[in-house]
Amino acid sequence: MSFRRYLIQRITAVLMAPLIVAHLALILWTSGQGLTAADILSRTRGSLGWGLFYGGFVALAAVHGAIGVRGVAREWSGLRDAALDALMWGFGAVLLGLGLRAVWAVIA
Amino acid sequence: MAAPIATAHTGTSLRVSLWRGRAEGCYQEFAVPRRENQTVLDAVTYVQRELDPTLSYRFSCRVGVCGSCAMTVNGRPRWTCRTLVAKVIEDGRIEIGPLANLPVIKDLATDMAHFFARWQEARGVFVATATRAEPLAGIRPDSAGRIAADQAIECINCGICWSACDTVRWNDDYLGPAALNRAWTLVNDARDGGGAERLTAITAKGGCQACHTHQSCEQHCPKGLNPTASIAGLKRHAMRAFIRGDLG
Amino acid sequence: MTAKPRSTAHRRDGLWLAALVHRLSGLALALFLPLHFLALGLAIEGEARLDGFLRWADRTPVKLAEAGLVFLLAVHLLGGVRVLVIEARPWQDGQRRLAGIALAVAALVAGLFLLEAM
Numbered sequence A: 001m002s003f004r005r006y007l008i009q010r011i012t013a014v015l016m017a018p019l020i021v022a023h024l025a026l027i028l029w030t031s032g033q034g035l036t037a038a039d040i041l042s043r044t045r046g047s048l049g050w051g052l053f054y055g056g057f058v059a060l061a062a063v064h065g066a067i068g069v070r071g072v073a074r075e076w077s078g079l080r081d082a083a084l085d086a087l088m089w090g091f092g093a094v095l096l097g098l099g100l101r102a103v104w105a106v107i108a
Numbered sequence B: 001m002a003a004p005i006a007t008a009h010t011g012t013s014l015r016v017s018l019w020r021g022r023a024e025g026c027y028q029e030f031a032v033p034r035r036e037n038q039t040v041l042d043a044v045t046y047v048q049r050e051l052d053p054t055l056s057y058r059f060s061c062r063v064g065v066c067g068s069c070a071m072t073v074n075g076r077p078r079w080t081c082r083t084l085v086a087k088v089i090e091d092g093r094i095e096i097g098p099l100a101n102l103p104v105i106k107d108l109a110t111d112m113a114h115f116f117a118r119w120q121e122a123r124g125v126f127v128a129t130a131t132r133a134e135p136l137a138g139i140r141p142d143s144a145g146r147i148a149a150d151q152a153i154e155c156i157n158c159g160i161c162w163s164a165c166d167t168v169r170w171n172d173d174y175l176g177p178a179a180l181n182r183a184w185t186l187v188n189d190a191r192d193g194g195g196a197e198r199l200t201a202i203t204a205k206g207g208c209q210a211c212h213t214h215q216s217c218e219q220h221c222p223k224g225l226n227p228t229a230s231i232a233g234l235k236r237h238a239m240r241a242f243i244r245g246d247l248g
Numbered sequence C: 001m002t003a004k005p006r007s008t009a010h011r012r013d014g015l016w017l018a019a020l021v022h023r024l025s026g027l028a029l030a031l032f033l034p035l036h037f038l039a040l041g042l043a044i045e046g047e048a049r050l051d052g053f054l055r056w057a058d059r060t061p062v063k064l065a066e067a068g069l070v071f072l073l074a075v076h077l078l079g080g081v082r083v084l085v086i087e088a089r090p091w092q093d094g095q096r097r098l099a100g101i102a103l104a105v106a107a108l109v110a111g112l113f114l115l116e117a118m
Helices: A003-030 A037-044 A048-076 A081-107 B040-051 B113-121 B144-152 B160-164 B166-170 B177-187 B195-202 B216-220 B227-244 C014-045 C047-056 C060-088 C095-117
Strands: B009-021 B025-035 B070-073 B076-079 B093-097 B104-106
Touching: A003 A048, A003 B227, A003 C060, A003 C095, A037 A048, A037 A081, A037 C014, A037 C047, A048 A081, A048 B166, A048 C014, A081 C014, B009 B040, B009 B104, B025 B040, B040 B070, B040 B093, B070 B160, B076 B160, B076 B216, B113 B177, B144 B177, B144 B227, B160 B177, B160 B216, B177 B195, B177 B216, B177 B227, B195 B227, B216 B227, B216 C014, B227 C060, C014 C047, C014 C060, C014 C095, C060 C095
Parallel strands: B009 B093
Antiparallel strands: B009 B025, B070 B076, B070 B093
16 A cells, blocks of 8 residues: 555545544434435435535545555555556446435435 | 572473474474473573474573564564463463564474564664764753653564554554554653654554554563554654654 | 475464454455445336335345345444554554454444344
């Protein structure tokens, strides 16, 4: 792991920690209520706040997840260098793409 | 006259399984008379002297000072001279192999060149900034830097931490716990002048950032050192340098 | 003669397991996230489509799986915070106990979810 990737991994972790606590709190709070699509969308549709929260969350998760997966692949597979970078960027792009699409899906 | 340390033969035998060969080979079992207060090194020595002179192994001081006798005992790296058979025996049997993560020269002896090479790569070497013509450096033993250095300085390069470390096993770039631990002592040594090169070395590929904080090094170090803590210190040191813009 | 020398006993140690749980939970979450995003993305096709999925998910086996995911997220977060603290602050002994607490709290959170959701 390069030191720069290590730093970005740690920074995204620190920034995501409170978002995850909020996300878990939300999950626990709504889990007993039989969540419907209407419950979710009536709150998220047209909401800049939710857009920013989850948009930021997605971006952080995409970076953190991509670097993490690269690190594990470096140590547990025979992949090296260019192949590892391709895995990292590819996986990151998938997470970012699908994630922002999902955010769009609920706020638009 | 003081009574000699009990070495009485207990009348029973141990089954001692020893690695024979190089990277590939097999375990060969020997019956070793069991004695009171017997160490694993005693058992290995008995095999080589009495049963099979072709067994290769390494030892020196026999008293837990030099670290030469480190081997894998029932799966864990240990100093065999300081490991009592009674403490590690399982079902009357002990399995002894060479230290892990190092090329095997023969049987229980490994080639430690790579381990020492990492030491150099981590710049775990003191760089002098004064000569004998100058007055002695005034280092207070209770200064924070000296306390930090002293907590990590007792390493005798036995290789047990290297052998216990999964990150060493998984990442062939990794400098390793001992090399980084020594670099940490020098980061804290006010007399040392090699800081800039050392910073580059410990943040290069395989540097401190590669440590996953397993603490296997700390758990196995016979000197009670904590390379995980030293490496965490290096991480903080490197982060501060990064914030100052000193990291290349 | 093709065997290799063995060195594995240290893997019974608590902190090694904690590191493994952290790594495996991270991998599992990484693999889960695209599915999560795809599920939420169903809203693009309209509220009814998302609602259909949520109603499908309102079954015991799915709730159990969701509790598992909650556990993975919580344990990865708490284990990660433990490592972040080690790296940012002066050394603190008792890491085995802290790792155990992280595991217990994560299980508690997942248990709470399950109680609520069932």
